[in-house]
Amino acid sequence: MPLYAAMLYQADLDWSAPEQAADLVGYHEFGEAAAAIIRGGAALFPTVTATTVRVEGGRGGDVLTTDGPFAETKEVLTGFYLLECADLDEAVAQAARIPAAWNGAVEVRPVIPMG
Amino acid sequence: MTDPVTPPPAAADAADALASAVREAGREVLATLARQVGDLGLAEDAVQDAMERALRTWPRDGVPDVPAAWLRVVARRRAIDLLRAEGSRGRREERAVELDPDLRGEPGDPHGGDGGDGGHDGDDPHGAQGSSVLHDDLLRLVFTCCHPTLSPVSRVALSLRTLCGLSEEEIAVALLARPDAVARRLVRARQKIRQARIPYRVPADHELPERWAAVLATVHLLFTEGHTASTGATLVRPALVDQALRLGRLLHDLEPGDVGAIGLLALMLLQDSRRAARVDADGRPVLLADQDRSRWDAAAIDEGVRLIGEGLRRAGERPHPYLVQAAIAACHALAPTPEATDWDAIVSWYDVLLALDPGPVVALNRAVALGERDGPAAGLAALDAIADGLDGHAFAHATRAVLLRRLGRLDEAASADRRAADLAVNEATRGLIRDRL
Numbered sequence: 250m251p252l253y254a255a256m257l258y259q260a261d262l263d264w265s266a267p268e269q270a271a272d273l274v275g276y277h278e279f280g281e282a283a284a285a286i287i288r289g290g291a292a293l294f295p296t297v298t299a300t301t302v303r304v305e306g307g308r309g310g311d312v313l314t315t316d317g318p319f320a321e322t323k324e325v326l327t328g329f330y331l332l333e334c335a336d337l338d339e340a341v342a343q344a345a346r347i348p349a350a351w352n353g354a355v356e357v358r359p360v361i362p363m364g
Numbered sequence: 365m366t367d368p369v370t371p372p373p374a375a376a377d378a379a380d381a382l383a384s385a386v387r388e389a390g391r392e393v394l395a396t397l398a399r400q401v402g403d404l405g406l407a408e409d410a411v412q413d414a415m416e417r418a419l420r421t422w423p424r425d426g427v428p429d430v431p432a433a434w435l436r437v438v439a440r441r442r443a444i445d446l447l448r449a450e451g452s453r454g455r456r457e458e459r460a461v462e463l464d465p466d467l468r469g470e471p472g473d474p475h476g477g478d479g480g481d482g483g484h485d486g487d488d489p490h491g492a493q494g495s496s497v498l499h500d501d502l503l504r505l506v507f508t509c510c511h512p513t514l515s516p517v518s519r520v521a522l523s524l525r526t527l528c529g530l531s532e533e534e535i536a537v538a539l540l541a542r543p544d545a546v547a548r549r550l551v552r553a554r555q556k557i558r559q560a561r562i563p564y565r566v567p568a569d570h571e572l573p574e575r576w577a578a579v580l581a582t583v584h585l586l587f588t589e590g591h592t593a594s595t596g597a598t599l600v601r602p603a604l605v606d607q608a609l610r611l612g613r614l615l616h617d618l619e620p621g622d623v624g625a626i627g628l629l630a631l632m633l634l635q636d637s638r639r640a641a642r643v644d645a646d647g648r649p650v651l652l653a654d655q656d657r658s659r660w661d662a663a664a665i666d667e668g669v670r671l672i673g674e675g676l677r678r679a680g681e682r683p684h685p686y687l688v689q690a691a692i693a694a695c696h697a698l699a700p701t702p703e704a705t706d707w708d709a710i711v712s713w714y715d716v717l718l719a720l721d722p723g724p725v726v727a728l729n730r731a732v733a734l735g736e737r738d739g740p741a742a743g744l745a746a747l748d749a750i751a752d753g754l755d756g757h758a759f760a761h762a763t764r765a766v767l768l769r770r771l772g773r774l775d776e777a778a779s780a781d782r783r784a785a786d787l788a789v790n791e792a793t794r795g796l797i798r799d800r801l
Contacts, residue, residue: 336562357560
C-alpha cells in the first residue's frame with residue numbers, strides 16, 4: 250500500500266511545554282486510532298533550535314549555516330507522520346483527524362516507493 | 365470564389381456531426397479503459413489515438429455500426445502497446461494486467477485478428493449488465509475529474525479534456541489561456557491523479573452529497589465562465605457554454621432523479637436561451653429589458669420549464685438552489701414583454717433562495733427585483749441595507765445607478781456608474797456602462 254507523508258504545519262510550538270498537554274491528548278488519541286496505518290513519524294523541537302545549512306559553490310564548497318528555519322513563516326513544520334493508506338481519499342480523511350489540521354494545516358504528499 | 369480552406373457548409377456540418385459522435389463514443393470508451401488499465405493519463409492517450417484514427421478513416425470507410433465498439437478495440441490495442449512500451453522500462457505492464465482481468469483475456473498479438481471483442485462480458489454497451497457498468501465507469505470519470513483535491517481551474521480543464529474530449533488547443537481557446545499553460549496544467553493534474561493516487565471510483569455514500577455538489581459546481585463554473593466571461597473582449601464564449609450544456613446533460617442522464625442536476629441543466633438552458641439576443645451586432649451586451657424576445661430559443665425554454673416542473677415535484681419542501689435560480693430565469697423567459705414580468709413571483713423565489721443560500725449577490729438580485737415590483741425607492745432602500753458587502757461589486761454600483769436615475773438623482777447615478785465602470789470585469793460590460801455616462 251502507498252505511503253503518505255502528513256506534514257504538520259502550525260504556529261511554532263514546544264511539544265514538551267505544559268500548555269501543550271491538552272493537544273498531546275489529541276495526538277495520543279490519533280496515534281491509537283490510526284495505529285494500524287502509522288508507519289513512522291516524529292515530533293520536532295521548536296524552530297529556535299533549527300539550523301539551515303547551505304553549501305556555497307557546489308559540492309565540497311563552503312558550508313554556510315543560518316540560525317533558524319528554512320523560511321520565516323507564521324506556521325512552521327512541527328512534525329510529520331508516515332501513513333499507509335489505500336489512496337488519497339483515505340490519506341486526506343486520516344490527516345483531517347490530526348490536531349494540527351485544525352490548529353494549522355497538514356500537508357499530505359505521496360512517498361515515492363523504494364526497492 | 366470559395367475559400368479553399370473552409371469546406372462547404374454541408375461538409376462542415378457532416379464533419380461536426382462526425383467529430384461529436386466520435387467524442388461521445390470516446391468518452392464512454394475512456395471511462396471503461398481508465399478503470400481497466402488503472403491509469404487515466406495512459407487511457408486518455410490511447411483513446412485520443414483511436415479517436416484521431418476514427419476521424420481519419422470513418423469519412424472514407426463509413427461509420428461503423430457500433431462506433432463505441434470500434435473505438436474500444438482500437439483504443440484497447442493502443443493501450444496494450446503503451447503498457448508494453450512502459451513495461452519494458454519498468455513494472456507497469458505487470459501491474460496493469462494484475463489490475464485488469466479483461467486485458468488478460470486479450471489475444472497475445474494485439475494486431476492479429478479483429479474478432480472476439482464483442483464477446484467481452486460487462487463491456488457490451490447494449491447489454492443490461494454492460495450499461496450499468498458503463499454508467500458507473502462514467503460516474504468514476506466524472507468524480508475523478510472533479511476531485512476536491514484538484515484546484516477548480518484544473519477540474520475545469522480536466523473536464524473539458526476528459527469528459528468533453530476537447531484538444532489542448534481547443535481548451536486554450538475556450539478558456540482564453542495559452543496552449544502551453546493548458547498543457548502544463550493537464551500534465552500536473554494527471555501527475556497528481558497518478559502519483560498521489562486519486563482513486564478512480566464513485567465515492568462512498570457518506571461522501572456522496574458533498575462530492576456530487578463539487579461536480580455540479582464545476583459544470584456551473586464552466587457555464588458561468590462561458591455565459592459571462594470574467595475576462596477578455598467578449599461577453600459570451602459559446603464553445604464553453606455548449607460544453608457545459610453537454611456535461612449538464614451527461615450528469616442528468618447519469619443521475620436522472622437528482623434535483624441538483626435537474627436544476628443545473630434547467631438553469632443553464634434558460635440562461636442560454638437568450639444567447640442570440642444578449643449581444644448586438646457589434647458584440648455589445650443588450651440589457652434584458654431591451655432584448656428582442658423573438659430571438660430567444662423557445663425549445664430551450666420549453667425544456668428548461670419542463671425540467672423545473674419535474675425538479676419541484678421531486679424536491680418537495682426544500683428545492684435545490686440551482687432549481688430556484690432556474691425558476692427565476694423561467695419567470696423572465698416566460699414573460700412575452702418586460703412589462704409582463706411576474707416580479708412578485710421573482711421576489712418570492714429570491715426569498716426562497718436567500719433562505720437556502722444566503723449571500724450578498726443573491727440579496728443584490730432580490731433588491732433589483734424589489735425595485736421592479738415596488739418601485740425604485742424600495743429597491744434603493746433594499747440595496748442600501750446590504751451595501752456593505754458589495755462595495756467591490758460592479759453590478760451593485762450599476763444597479764444603484766439605474767435606480768438613482770429613475771429617481772431623477774442624476775449626479776449620484778453618474779458617480780455610481782463611474783465606480784461600476786472601474787470595477788467591470790469584461791470589456792463588453794465596461795463599454796455598456798461607459799455609453800450610459
